[in-house]
Amino acid sequence: MGPYILRRLMIAVPSLLGISVVLFTVLALAPGDPFEELATNPNVPPEVRMALRAQFGLDDPIWQRYLHWLVAMFRGDWGFSFVSRIDVDTLILQRLPVTIAVIGASQVLALLVAFPVGVLAAIKPYSWFDRIASTVAFVGFSLPTFFTGVLFILIFSIHLGWLPFVYRADISASGWQWWWEHIRQSIMPVMVLGLFQAASWMRYVRSAVLDVVRLDYVVTARSKGLSEQVVVLKHVVRNALIPVVTLVALQMPAVFGGAIVTEQIFRIPGIGSLLIDAILRNDTPVIMAVTFVFSCLVIFFNLIADVLYGWLDPRISYR
Numbered sequence: 001m002g003p004y005i006l007r008r009l010m011i012a013v014p015s016l017l018g019i020s021v022v023l024f025t026v027l028a029l030a031p032g033d034p035f036e037e038l039a040t041n042p043n044v045p046p047e048v049r050m051a052l053r054a055q056f057g058l059d060d061p062i063w064q065r066y067l068h069w070l071v072a073m074f075r076g077d078w079g080f081s082f083v084s085r086i087d088v089d090t091l092i093l094q095r096l097p098v099t100i101a102v103i104g105a106s107q108v109l110a111l112l113v114a115f116p117v118g119v120l121a122a123i124k125p126y127s128w129f130d131r132i133a134s135t136v137a138f139v140g141f142s143l144p145t146f147f148t149g150v151l152f153i154l155i156f157s158i159h160l161g162w163l164p165f166v167y168r169a170d171i172s173a174s175g176w177q178w179w180w181e182h183i184r185q186s187i188m189p190v191m192v193l194g195l196f197q198a199a200s201w202m203r204y205v206r207s208a209v210l211d212v213v214r215l216d217y218v219v220t221a222r223s224k225g226l227s228e229q230v231v232v233l234k235h236v237v238r239n240a241l242i243p244v245v246t247l248v249a250l251q252m253p254a255v256f257g258g259a260i261v262t263e264q265i266f267r268i269p270g271i272g273s274l275l276i277d278a279i280l281r282n283d284t285p286v287i288m289a290v291t292f293v294f295s296c297l298v299i300f301f302n303l304i305a306d307v308l309y310g311w312l313d314p315r316i317s318y319r
Contacts, residue, residue: 122205
């Protein structure tokens with residue numbers, strides 16, 4: 001497995017370079033000037049603005065600026081935020097733990113809901129449980145996260161007053177009270193993201209299990225006298241998970257995109273809100289860094305999916 005992962009990482013390098021070229025070129029050609037506010041400020045002399053542009057190389061050719069950015073990235077220098085006046089890597093590391101906590105919890109919730117419900121719906125197709133689960137899944141997948149987020153706020157924050165609708169990172173409590181406050185304010189964003197993903201994944205799990213449950217080797221396993229639980233868990237679910245793993249791996253970066261909207265609704269100080277703020281203020285170093293991180297996530301989760309294929313299906317070789 002080690003040589004296989006190494007080969008895949010070597011193949012990923014040209015892909016990341018190509019993605020970085022496209023991202024950098026698009027951002028460089030986009031309209032707007034990060035020092036536009038300085039240009040309209042009468043207290044800032046024009047020579048100061050020109051000196052800042054020269055310092056950050058904004059007047060250099062695009063290819064030269066890209067090479068400077070690439071060399072700096074290899075050295076661990078992700079650039080300097082024009083708006084926050086701090087290093088981009090420091091800014092991202094400040095926001096990353098919150099995003100990972102919210103997204104990680106939402107994906108765990110989605111898996112815990114989608115897999116058992118999808119398997120049960122496929123084992124008993126067209127039953128009342130299958131019809132109710134499919135209807136709820138269709139409704140949940142049809143509603144966008146910004147609608148369900150506002151709906152949750154109206155119900156659980158405004159009418160019932162159970163949960164806070166604004167995420168606060170500066171909680172003054174300590175100990176178990178600190179953990180409880182963070183859990184309370186994370187419940188709604190985790191539910192919004194998790195249930196939306198669960199609705200989509202449940203349909204794919206049901207479809208994959210239905211394709212496998214009718215195959216000959218499943219009938220043979222039942223004819224051997226194996227219990228229904230062993231047949232489902234060992235012979236059906238494991239093989240049905242292969243297309244589901246592909247779906248989950250490809251949708252994980254999209255989850256971060258959905259988190260951008262959710263973070264804006266609940267005012268979560270994460271990577272999504274950082275990207276929106278950087279786009280509105282034309283902070284190109286931050287935009288480049290965050291979008292490049294999202295691109296790395298696409299390749300990383302595809303690598304995880306390929307490794308899981310070999311574990312789920314013995315016919316797949318890592319050679």
